[in-house]
Amino acid sequence: MAELTYRAAVAAGIAQEMERDPNVVLIGEDVGAAGGVFKLTEGLLERFGPERVRDTPISEQAIVGAAMGAAMTGLRPVAELMFSDFFAVAWDMVANQIAKTRYMTDGQVSLPLVLRTANGAGLRFGAQHSQSIENWAMAIPGLKVVAPATPADVVGLMAAAIRDPDPVIFCEHKALFAVKGEVPDGEHVVPLGQAAVVREGSDATIVALAAMVPRAREAAERLAADHGISAEVIDLRCLVPLDAHTILASVSKTSRLFTVEENPRLCGWGAEIVSLVADEGFYSLDAPIVRITTPHIPLPSAAALEDLALPTVERIVETVRRRLDEAR
């Protein structure tokens, strides 16, 4: 085991796959000589050379489109979009071209590509550099959506994403870049579509993703210590494919479900999980399902306001405690 930051795990995960497969190539703005604006790709140019690690102009449509053209003709490109908000600039490529071409050609084309991006809030960057766009991607058939919460999962899910024969949107959370964690030695692969039960519990299930996972874990610890509530925490890891079994199995044990989403309220991924559990786990439930989300607003930049918008440990603790108290 080696301790890596989430930031270093990104480069380590890409490097592991570039070592393994010469068809893996990396493109994006400032990914080469500069090592990425967040230093997520540091050292890759030096290690793999300019043929495999290419800097691009500020041309998101060309970056994503070129990744598609390369993927349909034998490469396994990894393309970086510097901030996930920039997906909006290239949305035709993502939603109309990449997501639909396999279906429209009845399987003639496979698109083994990864679109990596710095996603999420917490750095006071304001409304156009802080969004969580995983819900945008989840709404489009033909895209897989991954959002790791730990350095080990960054490496393992990156490997699975690059090896996957289909397009993967890989959301790297900005607020987690400095977080350290153990990463297994040797080749590490975490299959897509397998949620992790990161804390076992019996009174409530809390489902979280990316930066909300450590908050949900800490909330669960406080609920146990301060309120005698045993919360199970699930790290979804992937929205597509979605590990419905793990969610339903947990709810059948705890009978209560909370989602913690760093997203605007409407049509967040939690709503899909609520629908799933209402449909298939209804008779396990002892109480209404509760979604803990940001309000339905653009994200503000001031620290005090951004902190207020995002689900906090305190908000999770308070919401779960109050709801369980009501039931007592």
Added chain:
Amino acid sequence: MASAPPQIDRETQLRMYRIMVDCRTFEERAQELFFEGLVRGTTHLGIGQEAVAAGVAAAMRNDDYTFCTYRGHNHTLARGVPMAPIFAELFGRATGLMGGKGGSMHLTSVKHGAMGSYAIVGAHLPIALGAAWSAQYRKSGQVAVCFFGDGTTNIGAFHEALNMAAVWKAPVVFFCENNQYMEYTPIREVTAVEHPAADRAAAYGLDSILVDGNDVEVVHRVAKTAIDRARAGDGPSLIEAVTYRHGGHSRADPGKYRPDDEVAAWKARDPVPAYRQQLLAQGVGETELEAIDGDAREAVAAAEAEARPAPEPAADVLETQVWTDGGSAWRN
């Protein structure tokens, strides 16, 4: 003093003529079948623009890549894709080129190098660049040719792709078919320069290339030069070929916004009979050309007869081929 252009060999000339006649015969029948109700949805015909498809295709290697637009029947046929599965796709049949999942605007046959017809204006320029980058990386010697209309020159993806292709020296040929109308609006009314592609080439360090898109031999020569250049590692080209679509933008459009005398003048320059006359003048026998014309009519009739009785797609294919495993599962 420019020397006379090199003579194109007779085999290539007849091949280009055959492609043009095939395309014309196929599309005229497709249009009739649309009005009969057999072709559904929409179609965008390239009648009048066949010289571009034929001239370029005849300059390509079998493993080169074609990327084209929703006006893509001709470019798909020109790569040797059989007519019957194209008709079947237009009819919404199970035997369609894409099993009925794509339709007229998305004709694709990867095994023929027809890498797709793209229906969002501009999208395929970056994608073609990506295929060219892949060929460059794999050192395969393949070239990507990307066809698009004049309207595409005003969308951002055009400029992003041209710039990045030039910087990367990607083996791609960007081929603008300037049929002079973006959809219903004359391109000159919405474009800051006279020649929408050629006048912008300098912005990407490329030569300005403007040719007569109704002269198949001119098209063939300029395409061959650009493709050879790309294959040699000398980077992309941007070619503007001026042409004209005889009909409207799509099946719903009678094209009445165009002056009658303009339409008449361009129909008088119809590339198919013009090339026929040219070949006759060069000594090709009338009977040889008649045989090609007859073969095309028979091929179209046979393809239609094959496609018509084909079954509609079965319900069980609806949720297939979203993923490479053949399925569409989003959960366990």
